[in-house]
Amino acid sequence: MRNLPQTVIQESLVEPQVIEAFARDAQAIVGADQISVNPADLLANSRDYWPVNNIWMIEGALPALPQLVAWPGSADEVSALLRLADKLKIPVTPYGEGSGALGGAIPLKGGISLDLKRMNRLLEIDEESLLATVESGLNGALYEESLNRAGYTGGHIPQSLSCSSVGGWLACRAAGQFSTRYGKIEDIAVSLQAVLPDGTIFSGRSVPRAATGPRLDHLFIGSEGIFGVITSATLRIWPLPEKRHLASYTFADLKGALECVRLIMRSGARPAVVRLYDAQETGNHFPELGDQRCVLILLIEGAEKIVAAEAEVIKELALAAGAIDSGPDHVEHWLEKRFNISVASMLFQKGAVLDTIEVSTNWHNAHNTYLAMQNALLAVEGTILASGHYSHVYPDGAGLYMTTVGFPGANKLKFYKEIWQAAMEACLAQGTAISHHHGIGLHRGLWMREEHGSGMEVLEKVKKALDPEGIMNPGKLGLGEVGLWQK
Amino acid sequence: MAEVNMEQLLNCALCPNMCRCDCPVLQALGREKVAPAGKARFAAMYKQNHLELDSEVIEAIANCLGCRGCTVRCPFPELNLCDELLFARTPDKEGRQGHLASWEPYLANLKKYSSPYGQKSFAGGRADRGADILYFNGCTALANHPQSLAAVEKLFQKAGVSYQLINEDCCGYPAETWGDPELARSLAAENYRKFVESGAKILVTSCPECWLVFTERYSGWGFGLPLEIMAAPSYFLGLVNDGLLKPSAIGQRTLSYHDPCIWARSAKITQEPRQLLKSIPGVNIKEPLAAGEQTHCCGGGRMFQLSFPKTAEAIARRRLAEFPSGAAIVTACPFCREGLSQDNQTVLDLLELLAESCTK
Numbered sequence: 001m002r003n004l005p006q007t008v009i010q011e012s013l014v015e016p017q018v019i020e021a022f023a024r025d026a027q028a029i030v031g032a033d034q035i036s037v038n039p040a041d042l043l044a045n046s047r048d049y050w051p052v053n054n055i056w057m058i059e060g061a062l063p064a065l066p067q068l069v070a071w072p073g074s075a076d077e078v079s080a081l082l083r084l085a086d087k088l089k090i091p092v093t094p095y096g097e098g099s100g101a102l103g104g105a106i107p108l109k110g111g112i113s114l115d116l117k118r119m120n121r122l123l124e125i126d127e128e129s130l131l132a133t134v135e136s137g138l139n140g141a142l143y144e145e146s147l148n149r150a151g152y153t154g155g156h157i158p159q160s161l162s163c164s165s166v167g168g169w170l171a172c173r174a175a176g177q178f179s180t181r182y183g184k185i186e187d188i189a190v191s192l193q194a195v196l197p198d199g200t201i202f203s204g205r206s207v208p209r210a211a212t213g214p215r216l217d218h219l220f221i222g223s224e225g226i227f228g229v230i231t232s233a234t235l236r237i238w239p240l241p242e243k244r245h246l247a248s249y250t251f252a253d254l255k256g257a258l259e260c261v262r263l264i265m266r267s268g269a270r271p272a273v274v275r276l277y278d279a280q281e282t283g284n285h286f287p288e289l290g291d292q293r294c295v296l297i298l299l300i301e302g303a304e305k306i307v308a309a310e311a312e313v314i315k316e317l318a319l320a321a322g323a324i325d326s327g328p329d330h331v332e333h334w335l336e337k338r339f340n341i342s343v344a345s346m347l348f349q350k351g352a353v354l355d356t357i358e359v360s361t362n363w364h365n366a367h368n369t370y371l372a373m374q375n376a377l378l379a380v381e382g383t384i385l386a387s388g389h390y391s392h393v394y395p396d397g398a399g400l401y402m403t404t405v406g407f408p409g410a411n412k413l414k415f416y417k418e419i420w421q422a423a424m425e426a427c428l429a430q431g432t433a434i435s436h437h438h439g440i441g442l443h444r445g446l447w448m449r450e451e452h453g454s455g456m457e458v459l460e461k462v463k464k465a466l467d468p469e470g471i472m473n474p475g476k477l478g479l480g481e482v483g484l485w486q487k
Numbered sequence: 488m489a490e491v492n493m494e495q496l497l498n499c500a501l502c503p504n505m506c507r508c509d510c511p512v513l514q515a516l517g518r519e520k521v522a523p524a525g526k527a528r529f530a531a532m533y534k535q536n537h538l539e540l541d542s543e544v545i546e547a548i549a550n551c552l553g554c555r556g557c558t559v560r561c562p563f564p565e566l567n568l569c570d571e572l573l574f575a576r577t578p579d580k581e582g583r584q585g586h587l588a589s590w591e592p593y594l595a596n597l598k599k600y601s602s603p604y605g606q607k608s609f610a611g612g613r614a615d616r617g618a619d620i621l622y623f624n625g626c627t628a629l630a631n632h633p634q635s636l637a638a639v640e641k642l643f644q645k646a647g648v649s650y651q652l653i654n655e656d657c658c659g660y661p662a663e664t665w666g667d668p669e670l671a672r673s674l675a676a677e678n679y680r681k682f683v684e685s686g687a688k689i690l691v692t693s694c695p696e697c698w699l700v701f702t703e704r705y706s707g708w709g710f711g712l713p714l715e716i717m718a719a720p721s722y723f724l725g726l727v728n729d730g731l732l733k734p735s736a737i738g739q740r741t742l743s744y745h746d747p748c749i750w751a752r753s754a755k756i757t758q759e760p761r762q763l764l765k766s767i768p769g770v771n772i773k774e775p776l777a778a779g780e781q782t783h784c785c786g787g788g789r790m791f792q793l794s795f796p797k798t799a800e801a802i803a804r805r806r807l808a809e810f811p812s813g814a815a816i817v818t819a820c821p822f823c824r825e826g827l828s829q830d831n832q833t834v835l836d837l838l839e840l841l842a843e844s845c846t847k
Contacts, residue, residue, distance in 0.1 A: 004538070005532060005537050005538060038520075038543055039543060040520045040529070040543040040544050040546075040547045041518065041519070041520050043520070043529070043538075044518070044519035044520035044522070044525045044528075044547075045519050049503040054501045057500065057501070057528060057531070057532065058497075058501075058535075060532065060535060060536075060537030061537075069519075071517060071518075095519070097504070097507060098503070098504070098519065098522075099503045099504070115517075115519065117517035117518075117519075118517050120517070137517075139507065139508045139514075140508075141508040142508050142514075149776065160503060162505050162506070162507065162508045162509075162560055163503045163504045163505050163506075163507050163508075339505060339560065339562070340562040341502065341503070341505065341562060342498065342502075342562035342563055344501065344502075345497065345498040345499075345500075345501035345502050345563075346498065348497075348501050349494065349497050349498070349501070
């Protein structure tokens with residue numbers, strides 16, 4: 001292919017003869033048809049859904065290119081490929097479905113894009129212990145639909161369900177919309193199998209609880225490919241709910257609504273979906289409610305009697321807090337629209353820069369974090385919108401999901417960096433965690449040291465121990481030297 | 488060839504690929520370059536002069552069945568990516584785009600025989616002069632399942648309906664698929680002339696791809712058809728409902744209907760075939776996974792069985808795994824019939840089954 005688009009943040013490339021040496025031996029491992037240096041494959045595996053990739057695409061540029069794509073079919077093949085890459089010191093970037101929002105799948109130093117799409121089998125459903133064992137490359141929607149046909153749900157329904165993989169969920173510590181009942185992916189995962197760069201295959205045990213030293217499986221959940229490659233996992237599943245109850249309430253102000261949600265969590269009620277929108281998002285997503293009140297969306301599911309009891313407890317608490325019962329229709333509307341992300345594509349074309357920034361906060365600063373982040377975002381020149389909703393709630397706090405849109409004119413990347421800097425500074429000042437479920441990837445690594453303090457040294461030591469050659473997804477999670485993007 | 492709608496193409500290219508689980512090609516090949524938004528990104532970058540369109544990219548973009556599976560979850564109601572990507576198959580004035588070399592023999596066949604199959608598919612047939620109904624069988628069924636025409640003729644005769652057949656030329660869909668819109672237009676012109684000369688009022692076809700070009704393309708190609716276009720399942724259901732066809736039992740049979748993607752998603756014909764099956768006494772229907780408008784392509788869309796036979800076979804095998812055991816597969820499309828007939832799998836044709844049941 002001639003005239004490939006320009007790469008913008010390619011840190012380095014591996015010498016071509018080293019890639020050729022890898023390709024020769026890799027053919028014997030996976031077969032000649034399961035590796036490619038075809039530019040169309042390299043181009044396709046060069047990016048994920050980090051908004052900056054879209055800005056570059058419109059401008060005719062790419063973040064960075066891999067030099068070879070490999071499609072292993074088993075953990076053994078992953079092991080052999082990683083051993084080979086480690087020996088030749090070739091960077092390896094795992095690739096699932098490419099829906100990551102922070103640039104985690106970008107091959108900054110070229111090398112190999114290890115694409116897991118062939119490892120897409122649902123291996124077993126254990127109906128007695130309510131567990132499913134699944135390969136990491138399986139598409140999320142296909143996983144959930146397979147479970148549904150067997151009478152179960154995986155309980156993990158992110159907005160990216162149809163464009164993300166099970167391995168991606170684990171690698172990024174993802175959250176689904178039904179997380180208050182079923183948990184985030186780290187709660188749903190019981191065990192996993194992962195391959196280290198030296199070829200070691202780690203297989204966790206699928207027991208419910210154990211006191212057998214640290215649960216090493218959790219080392220890989222959220223590791224975003226920096227320690228190795230997740231190849232399969234055993235996840236909790238649930239029987240499809242007998243009953244689903246939809247309810248919504250509107251509140252005069254966000255702070256009062258938040259306090260009500262906190263009390264709902266304190267009561268022991270565990271709705272699957274709890275979403276509290278600020279007034280602006282209430283008006284945007286539910287125009288029939290206007291933009292003066294804050295709507296709380298609830299979806300309660302499970303055994304009929306338990307659902308009825310939870311609905312009653314919640315209603316009492318909501319009405320006591322002065323809320324207006326707004327019925328089930330708004331929840332139906334949300335269910336219908338919850339996967340529709342069309343506005344992002346349309347706004348990008350009109351010259352906008354937009355992103356969503358999700359953070360995790362305890363109750364005591366849940367409202368202050370919202371105010372601080374909103375003010376910080378609005379203070380950036382070019383911002384026209386900074387709104388938020390609490391998309392996931394727990395007894396100890398909530399996930400806050402800020403949406404921001406701006407029309408910065410020509411220098412979109414400068415604006416992008418400014419809004420993130422403003423949002424992250426505000427977030428950290430509140431003692432709030434810088435990510436709830438999108439993960440770190442490339443971009444959010446900028447704030448990892450402030451997030452973790454000395455914990456970052458621990459992360460670096462673990463990285464050094466497991467990946468001494470530093471081949472696994474270099475430049476991510478804030479590890480390594482400052483790169484072109486950060487500069 | 489229609490102009491590319493850049494806004495829609497970019498809507499797709501800038502999307503995280505919400506439809507990727509519904510793309511049979513991506514699911515069968517597992518290659519990011521054939522993901523719907525991946526193809527749209529190639530196309531958009533090319534259209535904006537950021538990427539050369541060489542044979543590798545054209546092949547990736549052409550790995551599209553035209554099944555419109557990507558519309559099932561698409562958040563953009565106006566987007567038809569399968570058609571937006573057609574441009575890349577067609578050479579432009581500078582010769583920058585173009586069809587793949589492997590398609591040339593089929594285009595040569597179309598030019599020589601008016602059929603991609605290397606033989607003139609139909610040398611004439613019954614013509615009830617002045618009959619209102621004109622039946623168009625399509626070259627794929629005629630080439631691969633010539634008995635299908637006999638079954639349809641039996642149905643017309645049992646119903647006492649006069650009908651015409653013509654010396655069919657290929658409908659033009661394959662020529663468009665293989666990047667020769669001029670050839671597609673010339674074939675359409677011949678069919679148009681014959682349709683008009685027939686004086687028929689209703690054109691009935693059992694081939695979904697023929698139906699698609701008659702309804703969606705001919706007018707744009709300058710051949711607005713002065714006939715009503717009817718899909719055969721709808722037409723023959725009408726004859727059953729009017730009492731002109733009286734299906735009788737052909738034994739206890741459990742059948743599973745495979746919705747051809749064009750009938751299901753473009754023509755919205757999903758209930759009619761099932762009603763036809765239910766009109767046959769003793770038939771029990773068991774649904775496959777992915778039925779109705781959510782159907783999965785058999786792998787035969789956009790001439791894949793000729794263009795990309797290995798991929799077509801892989802897609803068919805995935806689809807076959809979605810059918811319930813103990814049920815015979817029945818469909819209403821010559822490509823689906825061909826594609827799903829893997830490993831000696833018997834695939835029944837809806838109209839042939841109906842004809843078998845219409846003994847009275």
